[in-house]
Amino acid sequence: MTQFLSYAIPGLPYGCVFALMAVGLVLTYQTSGVFNLAYGAQAYASALIFYVCVNAGWPSWAGFLVAVAVVAPLLGLAMDRFLYRFIRSAPVLVKLVSALGMLIAIPSALQLIFGNQQRLAPPSLWLPPSSVYFHVAGDAINGTELSTVIVTLAVVLLASLMSHFTQIGLRMRAMAESPRMVQLAGINSELVGIAIWVLSSFLAGLAGVLLAPLFADLQALNFTDLLVAAIAASALGSLTSLPLAFWGGIGLGVVQELLGGYLPSGSVLSSGLRPALPFAVLIVLLLALPGLRERWFHDDPLAGCDPPPPPMATTIGGYGLEGFLRAGSWTLLAVFFVSCLTWVPGNWTFTLTQGLAYSIVFLSIVLLTGMSGQISLCQASFAGIGAFTCAQLASHFGVSVLVGIVAGGAVAALVGVVVALPALRLGGLALALATLAFGLLADNVGFQFAWSGNGNSGVNIPRPQLGSINFTSGKAFFVLAFVALVVCSAVVLAIRKGTTGRELAAMRGSELAAASIGTNLVKLKITVFAVAAALAGVGGALYGSLQGTVSPDDFNSLLSLVFMVVVVTTGVYTVEGAIQAGMAYVILYQVLDYLPSQWRNLFPILFGLGAITYALHPEGVVEWQRRRVVEIVVDWRKHPEAVG
């Protein structure tokens, strides 16, 4: 018993933070219909600002006022007013990608403002972190832990008193039941909505400030993990119950520490499984709770009362310019190919080759999300599986790298089949979260073994060789990657034009109707996940061979999110979109490389903000601009005098 307690009690502070976040998430999801994935970034923002204030010599209460009571609510309110408010009844993908964009952009923007140096020993909110107050069951309770628990309990007590004994609290609870009914009852629901955003953002900020000192340094990544733990906790409450979400959070924190205590220390299991627990819990819950599945399947609490979004723009046509545009793209492609082999400097050829490899990975997102409507947030992990398979085969078994690349695709496809199994039962947001959890599992456990990603040291992949042809030189490898991209694009195009592509589009439109016309959804989903994973695997293996060495960090889950945002922003419905995304991704990165290191943070900010354009222009930025140009040309043809 004493041992049990001594393991369980250190989990309480983590549990408190999870619980605060979970409560805030449920609150906003219930009332606004937006699953606010940027919540983790909000927590990070407050933690960072608190750190900066305290390090500038401010007393911690002043830092708290600024970071948690002012900045956090303002940030949340700004997101609601300028973004979420407009997309409440939009399709899941729109909401998800907008929130992901914020999740990626906010930490980078903060680092751009405050610098991206390492921040050690984040300050405690209230009691001094190092002094020990008392012992419980042999555990020394220090100031950080004590203040986390006390502050959480106080805030939760206050919040529940408010919600039960004040007018605004009553209205908030009514909002959580039905936002539309609150309006019909003559209450200004926008005002109540604002109050809820303020409250939940305050909770996020508080959670961030409380969590920071539990880690050795302040890192944005910790807050993404925190977010997933909070999602798992709120899933325990089926995303509806605030008390269940709260106790779910506490329980998760405690169980996590218990696992750490009872598992053999030093093994990959204990170092990997402990942080991965929330993700595993989330996957299990998503699959096991039928209520949760139904709920997420039917997408959002406001469905059925808000009008459907406007139809997606269809392809342009009827202007008589198609032939011209097609010829233009082929010419561009030829110029690009010849240029890379002739006058483009070596480091740029390298960059563009990277772009080709990324394009192949991005094709998997086009196939899976654009063409089939399945939102997967673990495509970088599939790329990793491809790369590590190829690397292990080549460096330990002497297999030819070209064979390794194909084998990488094959192994990724097998894992894709496994990931497709939850997809058979989940859709929309639930699938996105399950795949995100899978990606985090791969990061924390799967890629840590010596036989897989080999932890931080990584694995080597040589450049391939085919008979007498050696792909060691940059230009030769460029040709190889180019050919691979052409083959992969051809595969996706063939699927798109064939019956499978139409069935995928039908499934994206309505699974019920697709089944009713005789589509075998089980087979179709497994197929599309496998093919997409194979594409990502081949792309990842090529990328690895280009780099020479790969480590799990090259394929972490955050990258999966970035990939999704980049592709969706550039154009998720077409093969060209994937290629443009791949190229834009590396070219922008290379250009920013010429700037001072701090400015490299512009990269995620640009794509994060770009994600917002998706809500208005689902066809993607490139296609949107192309249409504008076409329209101007057509106008000019019809009325040359009006333009000139």
Place this chain on the structure above:
Amino acid sequence: MALVEACGISKRFGGIVALDDVSIVVEKGEAVGLVGPNGAGKTALFDCLNGVRHFDSGEVRFEGRRIDRLPVYQRARLGIGRTFQRLELFAGMSPREHLMVAERVHRADGRLWKDLIGRGRARATVARVEELLVELGLEEVADHPIETLSQGHGRLVELGRALIQDPLLLLLDEPASGLDTRETAAFATILLEVRARRRTAMLVVEHDLDLVRRVVERIYVLDFGKLIASGRVDDVLAEPVVRRAYLGDVT
């Protein structure tokens, strides 16, 4: 042998008995109506017939063969087509694409390798699709995105999507809901033409009794999950028990 035969179907949702020992039969080429107040279990019965829901007890035979264990898509391939009360259309696709995909699935063209070697495209499809678009009067809107079309067009697209698969049995779930009087009449005419041309058997759930009278030969009446009457349309609708279910107690 009856085309479809449902024997003693029962289905509970928690404490509610949605279907209580319901048995119905549809012969080949026959049009049958299924009426009853809202919540009587009509759509639940449809769901059990085409496999969207599993039922607790009873059995369903199609051409003499037990089909209760088959998934939705296999029942569709056997020849059970269906439309939906709340339209289930493929967002982002045009009416022509709706028919195209249904036709291809029907010909079991959905093999990935066929697509990869470019064999997935066939000329015959196009002609059949065009023909049906004209038959349903959809040729003018054939290339519009489905979201921009009216409810009436949506119902026709759903009908066409089912018809192009040459179903033996067509389950129509409230085809007239959301249509005005003129559209309903036009829809009934189209259904009659379809019957005259293809001899497709139909089971029609509908509140619009004019449409029911025009299209079907006999009806079943469901109330609170129980079959309360069946027979020729006018005889059944005149029965006191049916009038009570529909109109409340009439003294």
